[in-house]
Amino acid sequence: MTRKQQVSAKSKKKGNNFFSLENALQRTELYSNNVAGLSDNHRNSMKVKVFLLLMGFLFGLVCFVAAYQVSVYYSTNESCMICHVHPHAHENWKLSTHVNNRTGTTVNCVDCHLPPKNKTVNHYSAKIKLGVKDLWGYLVKDSADFDWDTKSQLENAVKFVYNESCKECHQNLLPSGLTDEGMIAHFYYENNEKKMNLQCISCHLDVGHYNPNYVKGKMTGIPVSSVISGPIFEEATTITEFADFTEQVPGTPLTLNMIAIPGGTFRMGSAPKEDFHQPDEFPVREVTLSPFFMAEIETTWDLYNQFKAQTMSEGRIPPEVIFEHNSDPYIDAVAGPTSFYGSADQGWGFGNRPAITMSHYGAEIFCQWLSMQTGKKYRLPTEAEWEYAARGGTETPYFFEGKPKDFSEQGFMRKFIAPKTEVISDFVIYSINSKNRTQEPDLVKPNPFGLKNMLGNVMEYTADKYSPKAYASTNEKVTNPIHTEGDEWVVRGGDYSTDAANIRSAARSHTRHDDWLRTDPQQPKSIWWYSDIRGIGFRVVCEPDDSIINK
Secondary structure (H helix, E strand, O other): OOHHHHHHHHHHHHHHHHOOHHHHHHHHHHHHHHHHHHHHHHHHHHHHHHHHHHHHHHHHHHHHHHHHHHHHHOOOHHHHHHHOOOOHHHHHHHHOOOOOOOOOOOOOHHHHHOOOOOOHHHHHHHHHHHHHHHHHHHHHOOHHHOOHHHHOOHHHHOOOOOHHHHHHHOOOOOOOOOOHHHHHHHHHHHHHHHHHOOOHHHOOOOOOOOOOOOOOOEOOOOOHHHOOOOOOOOOOOOOOOOOOEEEEOOOOOOEEEEEEEOOEEEEEOOOOOOOOOOHHHOOOEEEEEOOEEEEOOOOEHHHHHHHHHHHOOOOOOOHHHHHHHHOOOOOOOOOOOOOOEOOOOOOOOOOOOEOOOEOHHHHHHHHHHHHHHHOOEEEOOOHHHHHHHHHOOOOOOOOOOOOHHHHOOOOHHHHOOOOOOOOHHHOOEOOOOOOOOOOOHHHOOOOOOOOOOOOEOOEEEEEEEOOOOOOOOOOOEEEOOOOOOOOOEEEEOOOOOOOHHHOOOOOEEEOOHHHHOOOOOOOOOOOOEOOOOOOEEOOOEEEOOHHHHOO
């Protein structure tokens, strides 16, 4: 038998063995055992999975219920008081109309300070965010260091009160019994809320936390703090030389210190290398100015209220009538401002504090009134006169020593290293030391010319219209410049809320007329007062006679 035949015979023998009945039974039994084993393992695995799924569901349910209970507890007024430890939060809330009202309804903390509960995602995301912030403050901050007066101001309150929450409770904005002024205001709100981003709290700041100094309604007469006793001046001060003088304002018991600012030439603007330089401060020009007198301090409430009392318009006179009357060169008395709605001083006090919130037109008419009272030429300073006076003969960013980057709160490192305040706080009321309000002039030292608050406290109107390219539109050397084209007015100096970067002597800004009247519901809007800016005021200059200059 050949080798090939031997291999073939062996193959047939193996094949016969493979297909034998015995082998088939053995393989069937083995397969059945394997399947049974697999089924048992599968069943055991499924039992484990179902058990784990059930336990996970129960654990999740327990966590959800626990989280909900925690959320409910930390939504109570009592829990809010754990973190919000300022002394007036609870007491003033109880005195407010959200608790102390005729209906017996209580508006809770979360009803105002979180979005409505029916907006679930917004409500709980805001709650988590606010809760983490409150817990962090509670653990690492000392409540004794907080400035509660600043935190109660409108600028801070709008961050923690939601318009949609107000509307959730007050779905009818025109209820019976609402005053005519309230009707006008609420109609205006309904028509402009989205377009102008109007906030309910702008007009109802005291509704959730009672403030006895919060005034609603129009002011009448002169505030008691601005009623000055003493002899009434009959004549203005006579000027015989170009030197500082004290103006006696006829018809009032008030005086006004005027500083003689010598004429001269200076470099107006800033170079690109100056810290926080802005494009509208360039190119630097060589400006020559004639001598002038400038008020030592910003126009005070005492003086502005005297102007208001002597010229106040009763009722609303159409603006075009006012404009026509006051532009007549032969009038013997100006038509002055109407009453301010609310408290014009924002609850900060009248007296010697700077008058604020008046419009540019209101400042101009004040100058017209003061000129008629004294027989002199009073007006707003030009932008060039303002910067020249603010610099006081210096060419540095401020009229005192120091770099803007050292004083500013801007920049990443300010999260870890506080800015310097030693020098700047002696001369400027600004974001760090103002307590978020204007301050009296005696708190700061004067600049080299003897002027106070040229930087900070309130922004000051000028006689120039604003253009970002005003400097580039003139020659490099100019004399007594004034820019007369544009829609907005130049304002200078920054205010009590301004960072040190923006109160440099060269820093420019401008009015934002429409935005500053955003919440004024009147039609036409007021020509005398702004409703949405608090840090704006002015100081006056007086033009000397040529006879005095030439002496």
